[in-house]
Amino acid sequence: MTTILEMHGISKTFPGVVALDDVSLKVAEGEIHALVGENGAGKSTLMKVLSGVYPHGSYEGSISFQGEECRFSGIADSERLGIIIIHQELALVPLLSIAENIFLGNEQASRGVIDWSATFARTRDLLKRVGLKETPQTRVTDLGLGKQQLVEIAKALSKEVKLLILDEPTSSLNETDSEALLKLLLEFKARGIASILISHKLNEIARVADTITVLRDGAAVSTLDGKDVSEAAIIRDMVGRSLTDRYPPRHPAIGETVFEVADWTVHHPLHSDRKVVDGVSFHVRRGEVVGIAGLMGAGRTELAMSLFGRSYGVGISGAAKIHGKPVDLSTVSKAIAAGLCYATEDRKTYGxxxxxxxxxxxxxxxxxxxxxxxxxxxxxxxxxxxxxxxxxxxxxxxxxxxxxxxxxxxxxxxxxxxxxxxGPEVLILDEPTRGIDVGAKYEIYAIIAELAASGKAIVVISSEMPELLGITDRLYVMNEGRFAGEMATADASQEKIMATIIRAGHRN
Known part of the structure; x- marks a missing residue:
């Protein structure tokens, strides 16, 4: 295949830190090239060099695209050549329409007047290409995260993309949306569009990547054939050692019930007639790690936030006890004083x-x-x-x-x-390893295990079912605001969890 991109000998330093050390990377036309490594390995820095966020002159080495040497002074220079980067934090304006977002800064205009007919026609074509059925006038705020990600890709297509860079594109998506996005990348590959995929989800990498480059401590340590490599080999190169166990061993010593919730109901803050949590009851015991599984939109985060000082929702009813005594969780300060703490899924905004x-x-x-x-x-x-x-x-x-x-x-x-x-008695952890590499995940799991061993009662919300199966003692399955099932983790499997969700969907 023809090489479309070649980065040679890229080095980048910050005060006291070598972020990239003589990194070289080649990408072929129509190739899906995965870039993996622990947090801080240099993946995002390398892509910022490529896209012009770090301009020519601020790094050492060279970049060639379609056979021509490139000296980008900013991101607009790389976009003009068809190199488009989609960051983990989406760059969309929530209150603008899909069409307005796609062509923001690239308006379809004649003599300073926007041609809305042409804008909407082009938007409809782009939405069809990425598999979205929404209208061009739909506001972005009314879309789920998966569809917002597709709007970002449609925006990239509007700029005649030749090389698409995606930074953790599925980190906030459920399995259905992740599957749709990966399928779209494979369709782009068939059209000759190359992609660089940064992801910590090694199972997804193994499914779609043609080539995998592993970065460690700012250096490229290996380039692997994506069709003939195991996850164990990728992990070994990422962390510099074999990681025989993904989850630390635990020997639970589970005691008395610490936290009880009975008939907890929460209504949507804007649509007060709609229940987002409906009559949920559960308990967590001393030294126990309890997981809450479910698809995105099931109500897991809404449940956690409403318990933590009524941070979400209106018309909240139900009762909560800690160590058998009723507790007032009506404000965040009262929840903390009662011994309940909540680690949000969005650490950068709220944590x-x-x-x-x-x-x-x-x-x-x-x-x-x-x-x-x-x-x-x-x-x-x-x-x-x-x-x-x-x-x-x-x-x-x-x-x-x-x-x-x-x-x-x-x-x-x-x-x-x-x-x-x-000083919590009960700790609710919402997506505690989102956007974290496999080595750092193990360290977080070890901390959770240590907290449980010290007697804390822990609730873990996670979209990664293998994670829940690896670190919890007991699972609740949530669907459409209700708990659809409860099972000991030892008796659980991904298939059993999904079957519980499907059965609940049929009942609803």
């Missing part, structure tokens, strides 16, 4: 103050623990941050490092440290 340091983030949920009255004791603040950094093994230059500069796995550890300092 952390990104432009603050580790030292400032860790005590945020219990400032009284580092204060004398209303004045923060900086010595105690520093001691607490250092203690939790060491205890949870947060990799950083110091506790003075801003969390925005940490890898995803270490950011998640800071979130966990923040809630552990709050």
């Amino acid at each position: 952390l103050v990104l432009d603050e340091t580790i030292r400032r983030n860790i005590p945020l949920a219990r400032l009284a623990g580092i204060s004398n009255g209303i004045v923060v004791d900086e010595g105690r603040e520093l001691a607490v941050a250092r203690d939790y950094r060491d205890r949870i093994r947060i990799k950083s230059s110091s506790v003075g490092q801003e969390v925005v500069n940490l890898s995803g796995g270490n950011q998640q550890k800071v979130v966990l440290a923040k809630w552990l300092f709050a």
